[in-house]
Structures are given as structure tokens and as C-alpha cells.
Amino acid sequence: MAYSDKVLDHYENPRNVGSLDKDDPNVGTGMVGAPACGDVMKLQIKLGENGIIEDAKFKTYGCGSAIASSSLVTEMLKGKTLDEAESIKNSAIAEELALPPVKIHCSVLAEDAIKAAIEDLKSKK
Amino acid sequence: MEFFDIYEIEPSFSISESELKNKYLVLQKKYHPDRFAHSNIEQQKAALINSSLINDAYQVLKDDIKRAKYLLECNEIEITNHTNPEFLIKQMEYEEKIEDHRHDKSELVSIQKELQEELEQYKVNLETNFNKKDFERASKQINEFIFIDKLHLKIKEKINQLD
Numbered sequence: 105m106a107y108s109d110k111v112l113d114h115y116e117n118p119r120n121v122g123s124l125d126k127d128d129p130n131v132g133t134g135m136v137g138a139p140a141c142g143d144v145m146k147l148q149i150k151l152g153e154n155g156i157i158e159d160a161k162f163k164t165y166g167c168g169s170a171i172a173s174s175s176l177v178t179e180m181l182k183g184k185t186l187d188e189a190e191s192i193k194n195s196a197i198a199e200e201l202a203l204p205p206v207k208i209h210c211s212v213l214a215e216d217a218i219k220a221a222i223e224d225l226k227s228k229k
Numbered sequence: 230m231e232f233f234d235i236y237e238i239e240p241s242f243s244i245s246e247s248e249l250k251n252k253y254l255v256l257q258k259k260y261h262p263d264r265f266a267h268s269n270i271e272q273q274k275a276a277l278i279n280s281s282l283i284n285d286a287y288q289v290l291k292d293d294i295k296r297a298k299y300l301l302e303c304n305e306i307e308i309t310n311h312t313n314p315e316f317l318i319k320q321m322e323y324e325e326k327i328e329d330h331r332h333d334k335s336e337l338v339s340i341q342k343e344l345q346e347e348l349e350q351y352k353v354n355l356e357t358n359f360n361k362k363d364f365e366r367a368s369k370q371i372n373e374f375i376f377i378d379k380l381h382l383k384i385k386e387k388i389n390q391l392d
Contacts, residue, residue: 135314135317135318135321136312136314136317137312137317137320137376139308139310139312139372139375139376140375141379142375142376142379142380142383144317144320144321144324144376146317146318146321163321165320165321165324220314
């Protein structure tokens with residue numbers, strides 16, 4: 105199966121790989137996994153004073169599409185409010201990366217990671 | 230529980246692999262389509278159906294994950310999609326450790342052993358929970374088992390590449 109140029113770009117030059125301090129009260133961490141493919145994804149967001157996401161980091165062990173989906177999501181999240189972040193749909197990720205039907209679940213995983221990170225952040229407030 | 234019935238094995242998570250294999254060979258022989266080459270069309274068809282059913286059942290029963298899934302399905306339970314975050318953090322730490330030691334064969338082998346032991350422990354727990362008919366817990370455990378199994382395969386490949 106051929107990856108799209110956008111997937112390859114994110115796969116070869118992943119944006120925002122790394123970690124934020126998970127104990128920081130302004131950092132939300134989302135850990136999600138897909139047993140079917142064994143992918144594990146960690147997404148972290150940091151909320152600024154103004155209620156805007158000022159930083160996002162990810163670490164993903166999985167296929168190219170899973171890495172690209174989480175990399176793209178970190179770019180999308182920066183500058184958004186939590187409400188805006190929560191409304192990001194997997195279809196937008198899949199469309200942007202031109203994911204084939206068999207890889208749609210990678211974008212679903214990324215959406216789940218956003219929701220989990222927001223939930224974690226809210227539970228700290 | 231049709232697959233277990235075919236092999237006349239009591240439905241359960243832990244089964245005897247050698248018993249299953251022996252029964253498979255006997256049944257395969259008995260229903261092999263070649264033996265029905267001179268029978269009428271109906272009998273040939275029946276042999277073909279039996280033969281493929283015997284094969285399908287064998288593929289499911291011999292595999293820990295497929296057998297567990299099948300047991301859950303028969304009890305109308307699906308494998309949960311939700312994986313415990315604490316567990317996923319541990320998985321990620323394993324991935325990081327494997328990456329850090331990707332050139333260090335002895336370290337990889339020791340991680341592989343650790344994973345192998347975890348898999349064995351999960352099998353014991355799965356058996357207990359299936360026996361207790363605690364399918365909820367079995368569903369969670371098989372979800373985690375699949376992750377560890379994937380990781381175990383991955384590390385085995387890496388070790389082979391170093392050989």
C-alpha cells in the first residue's frame with residue numbers, strides 16, 4: 105500500500121515529537137491504543153493562561169499513518185481552545201492525510217487521543 | 230461452541246495442543262475430499278464442507294487469541310476497545326526500552342523473556358476468568374494480551390535480525 109505524500113512528510117519529519125510534564129496541572133495527557141494493530145499513542149497538550157493550547161507533543165509507536173495522524177493533530181491543536189480542540193473529527197484528519205479506508209482507524213485513534221488528553225486536563229482542574 | 234464440539238473438546242481457554250493436533254490429523258484423514266473421489270456428488274460436497282469446517286475450527290482453536298475471541302463471541306461478548314492507560318504507559322516504556330537497546334542482543338533477549346513471562350501470566354489469568362465465566366475481565370485481559378503478543382513478536386524479529 106502506498107502512503108500519500110502528506111503521510112510520508114509527517115512520517116519522515118514528525119512535528120512535535122516528545123513529552124510534556126504530565127504532572128503539570130496545565131498539561132493533559134491522552135494515552136490510547138489499538139489492539140488490532142498494537143499501536144500505542146501518547147498525546148499531550150499544554151493550556152496557556154488565556155485558555156488557548158500553547159503546546160502539543162506526541163509519541164506514537166505504530167504504522168506510518170498512526171504517526172502521521174498524531175503528528176498532524178499536534179499542529180492542528182496549537183492555538184485552539186479546548187472546545188475547538190474537542191470538535192476536531194477523525195474525518196478531517198483522514199481527509200488532510202488522504203488516508204485509505206484501511207487506515208481510517210489511525211485517524212480515529214488520534215481523535216480518541218485528543219479526547220483523552222482533554223479529559224485528563226479537565227480532571228486536574 | 231461448534232468448533233469445540235467438532236473436536237470433542239470441553240470448551241475452555243486452556244486446551245491440550247497435542248490432543249488437538251492428533252484429533253485434527255485423524256479428522257482430516259477421515260473427511261479428506263480425496264477419499265470421496267468415487268462417491269456421489271452429495272457425499273463429495275458434504276466431505277468438502279466437513280473438511281473446511283475441520284480446518285477453520287483448527288485454526289481458531291490452536292491460537293490463544295483466536296480461541297479466546299471465539300469463547301467470548303460464543304458468550305456474546307466482544308473484546309473491549311478500551312485499553313487501560315496505565316497499561317499503555319507500560320507498553321510505551323517497553324517500546325522505548327526496545328528502541329534504546331536495539332543493537333544489544335542480550336538486553337533484547339532479557340526483555341523478550343520478561344514479555345514471555347507476562348504472556349504466561351495472562352494465560353493463567355484468562356483460564357481462571359473463563360472458568361469463572363467472568364467474561365468482562367477476560368475481555369480486558371485478552372485486549373492487553375494482544376498488545377503484549379504483538380510486542381513479543383516484534384522483539385523476536387529484532388533479535389533474529391541481529392543474528
